[in-house]
Amino acid sequence: MDTLSDIKKPENLVYGKPALLTDNIMHYCPGCSHGTVHKLIAEVIEDMGIQDKTIGISPVGCSVFAYNYIDIDWQEAAHGRAPALATATKRLCPDKYVFTYQGDGDLASIGTAEIIHACSRGENIVVIFINNGIYGMTGGQMAPTTLIGMKTSTTPYGRDPKLNGFPLKITEMLAALDGTAYITRQAVHTAAAARKAKNAIRKGFEYSAKGIGLSFIEIVSTCNSGWKMSPTDANRWMVENMFAKYPLGDIKDVLK
Amino acid sequence: MAFKGTIEIDIQRCKGCSVCMDNCPNKCIRLSKAVNSKGYRYAELANDGCVGCASCAVVCPDSVITVYRVKI
Numbered sequence: 130m131d132t133l134s135d136i137k138k139p140e141n142l143v144y145g146k147p148a149l150l151t152d153n154i155m156h157y158c159p160g161c162s163h164g165t166v167h168k169l170i171a172e173v174i175e176d177m178g179i180q181d182k183t184i185g186i187s188p189v190g191c192s193v194f195a196y197n198y199i200d201i202d203w204q205e206a207a208h209g210r211a212p213a214l215a216t217a218t219k220r221l222c223p224d225k226y227v228f229t230y231q232g233d234g235d236l237a238s239i240g241t242a243e244i245i246h247a248c249s250r251g252e253n254i255v256v257i258f259i260n261n262g263i264y265g266m267t268g269g270q271m272a273p274t275t276l277i278g279m280k281t282s283t284t285p286y287g288r289d290p291k292l293n294g295f296p297l298k299i300t301e302m303l304a305a306l307d308g309t310a311y312i313t314r315q316a317v318h319t320a321a322a323a324r325k326a327k328n329a330i331r332k333g334f335e336y337s338a339k340g341i342g343l344s345f346i347e348i349v350s351t352c353n354s355g356w357k358m359s360p361t362d363a364n365r366w367m368v369e370n371m372f373a374k375y376p377l378g379d380i381k382d383v384l385k
Numbered sequence: 386m387a388f389k390g391t392i393e394i395d396i397q398r399c400k401g402c403s404v405c406m407d408n409c410p411n412k413c414i415r416l417s418k419a420v421n422s423k424g425y426r427y428a429e430l431a432n433d434g435c436v437g438c439a440s441c442a443v444v445c446p447d448s449v450i451t452v453y454r455v456k457i
């Protein structure tokens with residue numbers, strides 16, 4: 130029987146931090162889904178061996194510092210304008226893999242025009258959309274994706290559709306556009322879900338190389354600070370409430 | 386065939402979010418009594434039930450867990 134210290138040898142390694150993730154300590158709150166998604170993207174880029182061919186577009190929001198954590202080329206877009214910047218980048222450097230990484234405030238509210246027209250034009254980019262139903266960075270205000278009845282700092286009695294409107298299912302909206310190739314909704318709250326999300330991200334990058342249109346990967350996430358819950362409670366709340374409105378799975382795949 | 390595994394945790398980077406504990410099928414991770422330099426209680430191996438499935442490491446938002454596994 131091996132002792133635990135005998136097992137800790139390089140030849141027995143099964144999983145570790147991807148080399149593409151830098152050693153910077155992430156500024157995200159404990160348990161934030163951003164860290165997990167960053168890791169999945171780093172793994173996909175590392176597995177595909179496209180580190181020197183990938184350009185990320187970081188948004189405004191909590192993930193504004195994404196360029197500090199994944200060791201690839203990055204550009205920083207104005208609020209919501211990541212798909213427009215990605216369009217320019219991809220058209221100027223058609224042999225590169227270009228992806229944007231946006232939250233729901235950035236993509237579904239401030240950048241609605243940019244994402245809809247990027248999808249409509251069918252740009253060959255990958256869009257990673259983190260949907261946690263709240264504006265995380267600015268203090269937990271209501272976002273377009275906030276659920277009915279959900280309490281935020283700007284809807285302290287819960288979101289009322291008469292006053293605040295209904296949640297925006299932007300992923301389904303974009304699936305109706307002809308320029309999109311692959312549209313899926315995933316989560317990263319369990320290991321199985323995270324592995325599926327990784328496969329979806331990989332598929333997005335592969336489709337982008339084929340030049341058949343825009344790949345859109347929504348990750349339903351938690352914002353435990355904004356939701357005022359512990360990370361594990363936030364995961365449970367997400368499964369019970371968010372998945373009812375935002376069911377997981379592929380929504381559109383043109384190659385199927 | 387059975388596996389025996391173990392995990393190594395970078396305790397200074399761990400933020401004690403407990404998502405790994407929730408995902409461990411054998412419940413062999415716990416939060417430490419001590420805190421790290423940032424004041425967080427960090428994850429640590431609680432017993433020898435680890436089979437090296439890497440579920441904890443896959444969901445770890447801060448990528449602090451390294452997993453090793455051998456066949457026994």
